[in-house]
Amino acid sequence: MVSEIWTEKYRPSKFNELVGQDNIIKRVEALTASMNIPHLLFAGPAGTGKSTLALIVVKELFKNNWRDNYLELNASDERGINVVREKVKNFARTKALGNVPFKVIFLDEADALTPEAQQALRRTMENYSATCRFVLSCNYSSKIIDPIQSRCAMFRFKLLEKKDIERIIRRISETENLTIPLESIEILYEGSEGDCRRCINILQSTASVSPSITPELISTIISSAKPKDIKVVLDYAIAGDFQRAREKLLDVMLKESISGQDVIKAVQKEIWNLPIEPEIKVKLTEKTGEAEFRIVEGSDPFIQLQALLASFVLAGLGK
Amino acid sequence: MTWTEKYRPKKFEDIKGQDLAVDKIKSFAKYFGTGKKALILHGPPGTGKTTLAFVIAHETNSEIFELNASDIRNKIKLHDVLRPVMEQQSLSKKGKIILVDEVDGISGYYDKGGVQELVRLIELTSYPVIITANDVWHKKLSPLRKKSELVQLKEVSYNIIKDVMINILRKEGQFIDQSTLTRVAIKAKGDIRAAVNDLQTLSQMGEPSLAVLEERDKETDIFNALRIIFKGKPTNETLKVFDSVKMSIDEILLWMEENIPAEYQGEELARAYDLLSKADVFKGRIYKQQYWRFLVYENIFLSYGISSAKKTPKTGFTSYKKPTRILKIWLNNQRTAKKKSISQKYAKYVHVGTKRAMHDFPIIKQIINSNLSIQKELKLTDEEIEYVRN
Numbered sequence: 001m002v003s004e005i006w007t008e009k010y011r012p013s014k015f016n017e018l019v020g021q022d023n024i025i026k027r028v029e030a031l032t033a034s035m036n037i038p039h040l041l042f043a044g045p046a047g048t049g050k051s052t053l054a055l056i057v058v059k060e061l062f063k064n065n066w067r068d069n070y071l072e073l074n075a076s077d078e079r080g081i082n083v084v085r086e087k088v089k090n091f092a093r094t095k096a097l098g099n100v101p102f103k104v105i106f107l108d109e110a111d112a113l114t115p116e117a118q119q120a121l122r123r124t125m126e127n128y129s130a131t132c133r134f135v136l137s138c139n140y141s142s143k144i145i146d147p148i149q150s151r152c153a154m155f156r157f158k159l160l161e162k163k164d165i166e167r168i169i170r171r172i173s174e175t176e177n178l179t180i181p182l183e184s185i186e187i188l189y190e191g192s193e194g195d196c197r198r199c200i201n202i203l204q205s206t207a208s209v210s211p212s213i214t215p216e217l218i219s220t221i222i223s224s225a226k227p228k229d230i231k232v233v234l235d236y237a238i239a240g241d242f243q244r245a246r247e248k249l250l251d252v253m254l255k256e257s258i259s260g261q262d263v264i265k266a267v268q269k270e271i272w273n274l275p276i277e278p279e280i281k282v283k284l285t286e287k288t289g290e291a292e293f294r295i296v297e298g299s300d301p302f303i304q305l306q307a308l309l310a311s312f313v314l315a316g317l318g319k
Numbered sequence: 320m321t322w323t324e325k326y327r328p329k330k331f332e333d334i335k336g337q338d339l340a341v342d343k344i345k346s347f348a349k350y351f352g353t354g355k356k357a358l359i360l361h362g363p364p365g366t367g368k369t370t371l372a373f374v375i376a377h378e379t380n381s382e383i384f385e386l387n388a389s390d391i392r393n394k395i396k397l398h399d400v401l402r403p404v405m406e407q408q409s410l411s412k413k414g415k416i417i418l419v420d421e422v423d424g425i426s427g428y429y430d431k432g433g434v435q436e437l438v439r440l441i442e443l444t445s446y447p448v449i450i451t452a453n454d455v456w457h458k459k460l461s462p463l464r465k466k467s468e469l470v471q472l473k474e475v476s477y478n479i480i481k482d483v484m485i486n487i488l489r490k491e492g493q494f495i496d497q498s499t500l501t502r503v504a505i506k507a508k509g510d511i512r513a514a515v516n517d518l519q520t521l522s523q524m525g526e527p528s529l530a531v532l533e534e535r536d537k538e539t540d541i542f543n544a545l546r547i548i549f550k551g552k553p554t555n556e557t558l559k560v561f562d563s564v565k566m567s568i569d570e571i572l573l574w575m576e577e578n579i580p581a582e583y584q585g586e587e588l589a590r591a592y593d594l595l596s597k598a599d600v601f602k603g604r605i606y607k608q609q610y611w612r613f614l615v616y617e618n619i620f621l622s623y624g625i626s627s628a629k630k631t632p633k634t635g636f637t638s639y640k641k642p643t644r645i646l647k648i649w650l651n652n653q654r655t656a657k658k659k660s661i662s663q664k665y666a667k668y669v670h671v672g673t674k675r676a677m678h679d680f681p682i683i684k685q686i687i688n689s690n691l692s693i694q695k696e697l698k699l700t701d702e703e704i705e706y707v708r709n
Contacts, residue, residue, distance in 0.1 A: 004693045005686065007669050051670045074672040077663075109672050114607070197671070198679065205682045208689030224681055242580050242588060250644065254651040257658070257677055294596070298603040302644065303576055307596035310589040317585060 006204045007197050010172055011052055013059060019196075020164035021049055024155045028053060031153070032060045035100060039125065039134045041110075041149060043141035044157025047195030050137040054106045057135070061100050069096050069103045076109045081117035085124055092128040102133050110136040111143035118145045125151060159194030162186075168196060169203060173213075178203075180213040187215045191222040230266040231273075237312035238274060245309050250302065260301020264292045267308065280315045287311050322519045323512050326487050327370055329377055335511075336479040337367055343470045344371060348379050348447065355468050357441045357448040359422075361455035362472030365510030368451040371472070372418045375449070381414035387421055394432030397440065405444040415446040422460065423452045438462045474509020477501070483511060484518050493522050541566060541574050542639055544622075548575075549582040550633045553626035560622050568617060572598060573642035575621055581637055583628060591628035594620045657706040661687070664697045 003009045012018045015029045031037045037057065042050040051072075058070045071091045078084050088105060096103045113121060122145070125134050136152065138144055166185050173180045192199035206213050206221050229252045236245035252258060268288045271281050291304045328334045331341055340360070347358050360368040376383040384404050386397075404417060425433040441448055441463075448467075452460065455469060481504040488495060495518070503521070507514035544560045551557070561571055572595070579591045598620035605613045652659075662676040665683060669676075676683060687693050688707045699707070 001696075003668075003696060004690050005669060005696065046675065055670070072670060074666070076672045076674050077666070108670070112672075198682075201679060201682045201686065205685040208685055221682065221685070240585075242584075246580070250647060254647060257651075257655055257680070259674075259678065262678070291596075294600055294603075297600075298607055299596070300599050300602075303572075303599045304596050306576065307589075307592035310592040314586060314589045319586065 006172060006176075007200050010168070010200065011055070012049075013056060015056055015060075018049055018053065018056070019167055020160045021053070021157055024053070024157065028057060028155065032057050035061065037061075037104075037133055039129075039152040040136070041141065041144065041152035041154045042135065042137040042157060043139070043144075043154060045139060045159050045194065047192070047197035047199070048157040048160060049196065050157055051106070051108060054104075054135045054137070058104050058106075061104070062098055065098045069098070069100070070106065071103070072106045072108065074108045076112035081113065081120040084113075084117075085120065088124055088128060088132070092132045096131065102131055104133050104135060106135045106137070108137050109139070110148075111138035111140055115145055118148055122147050122151070160196055161194075162189050165189045165192070165194070165196065165199055169199070172200065172203065176207060176211075178207055178211050178213050181215070183215045184213045184218055187218045187222075191218065230263060231270055233309070234267065234270055234274065234312055237309045238276070238316035240313055240316050242309065242313050245312075246306050249305060249309065253302065260295045260305060261292065263301070263305060264288060264295065264308075267305075268292070274315075276315050277318070280318070284311060284315055321516070322487060322491075323515045326483075326490075326515065328367070328374055331374060331378060334367060334371065334374060335483055336475040337371070337472050340367075340371065340470050340472050343468070344375050344449075347468060347470075348375055351447050355466060356444055357450060357463075357467040359450045359452055359455055359463070359467045359469050360472060361452045361469065363474050363509060364453060365507070365512035365514075366472040366475055367511065368472055369418075369420055372416070372420075372449045372451065376416045376418075379414055379416075381416045383416050383418055385418045385420060387419075387424075394436040397433055397436045401440050402443070405440060405446060417444065417446055417448045419448065419450045421452070422450045422463070423454050423457055425459075434459055434463055438466055441466045475511050476509070477504040477507070480504040480507055480509075480511055480514045484514060487515065487518065488522070491522065495521060540564070541571065544571075545574065545578055545639045546637075548622055548626045549578070549629075549637065551626065552632050553623045557623045557626050558619060561618060568614065568621075569602070570642075572602065572617075572621060573644065574639075575625060577642040577644070578637075578639045579625065581639060582633060587629045591625045594624035594628060598624070657703055661697075661699065661703050661707065664699065664703075668697055 015025050018025050028040070040054075040057075042053065044050060058066045062069045071087065073084060073087060075084070078087075084107070091105065092103065107121075110118075110121075125132075125148070134152070136144070136148070141149065141154065141156070165188070169180065169185055169188060172178070188199055188202060191202055202218065202221055203213070206218050209217060209221075229248065233245050233248045233252065236242075236248060249263070253260070253263060268285065271284050271288065274281070276284075287308055291308045294304050295301045331345070334341055344358065344360070347354075360371055362368060373383060375381075384401075386400065401417065404415070419437065422434075422437075425437075437450075450463070450467065454460075455464065481500050484500055484504065499521070500518075503514055503517050507517065541564050544564050547557060547560050561568070564571060566574075575595055575598075579595065580588060583591050598617045601613045601617040601620070605611060605617070658680060659673070659677065662680060662683075663673050665687070666673040666676040684707055687697070687699070694704055694707070
């Protein structure tokens, strides 16, 4: 059955259908053809084809048996390394079906694992190396510990370029009978920031309203998915009403379940629209950067954001 | 015999300063069989919880069967010991009262299943069960709360404590001057047992001097700690302010977070939150590196640090609030449970992480909503489809 979800429907299923990662494709295709792959590490931004390539590899290796020989785990969803280990163990215990001597485990977003969990994963990779190959994906390879990196063949995916995105959009539009002017493609590309999955999702979401994909319609769809109320939060803070600012902040974060990192992104952009001195804008940007750094490092986002809001209160006083 | 035992009240009229509680327990005994079968007496130490249980037994001419913290109270033990007591007739045809003393001392670990078993036994019992606890609001006691009437005993006022002490001295034929008595009474902070113990110590020393009585390490409650930090000047004592607060540092951090804006404005506010955020950074480092010495820094920033954020001490009364963030998050999670379950199904189906699906939910929702066959593909439940529609 063909999926109605376009990211699935138009997901490439052969090497030559993949767009934008030509160098990687050639090398991975060659490895796959030898019927013996090493552990693989796919590093790169979201929506550039990492999961797709992993799927193509297993389909090529196992043909119709691929579902029996393939396990997909998402490290940011599986709560601990123990879950991963348990699932890996159960999966690896039985022999691979068909004529390939190993099974494949795809561990998506492996950089979400703590360094300790990665140490444990490294042992797991060793213990099951006879029966399993691991394909890891991550956004930042620097977040993968060296011992794992050294056990894998690494491939760096790059952001899709405008021409790649355009090719994909054109192909979908033809099949789905959409009318789409060039400006719309421009806006789709900018709105998706080189993330192909996001781009296709925005396209399908827009097409569900009307088959005529106008730039205005796309903009509406994109902005409906953005945190709107951050400006309100900052306005309260600049006006000196800290209590309401933080109430609103918690409200926004919870009701629209926006992560601390997304809030910070919006705050950083919003600074430039505030009625404050240039010097203070720079100071606030520095504070924002520090807060973002801390959140990425694992601090409590709400506490860091509150501290940041308190400096916006000061900025409102001209300090 | 210690004075606390010797002068422990035997009758209702001997109990001072707890009139409301006395009335409640009387009517509980009188109407037993019509309402809840257990009663929890709760309140600070030394306010008369255990005493009250013994008095009600005495006044109703009942035997008392007591189980306290020194007994092991796990599931099997409770079952084996209490079950026969609850079912069998008292030998002397007297009534019977079952006293489970200091129930907050039931350990979640060593007394596994203890609280649950107690709840089950309450359902079975044909005799009144009286339970005492300091902190009835502890979450492990929540199933017990539902099965029981709650009676609160308050800290006893120092006047009443003083009267009690004078009464005892009279019976003992001893004399201690008024001002010393007043100080002992105040120092006891509502704990009659502590006061009577101090009194006995003093009377045995010939020349009574309060100096010999060490201040008890009484639990400073979090409100007190907040007051010390926010109102007072930072001193080396401020560093120790959390030592006697019976809360985890994580919980304390939430209390600080909630209450900073109640006290500080402008620059003070920014400085205080800056320090809070640094405490939080160290908290993160502790978890990440499992290096517990960082706790020192977290503690210093939270106490002395936030206290130092102001230029001059604060006056006046501030009403501090309980942290609400965790509750709000929980409530919200209840509300967004559907969103999460839909995201999970979607994520699994299209090979992404649930977090990313949640992040893009507005767009994904629009796609799902517009297409019935996608809803079928994802095997959404009726409730989930309903959620997508709205």
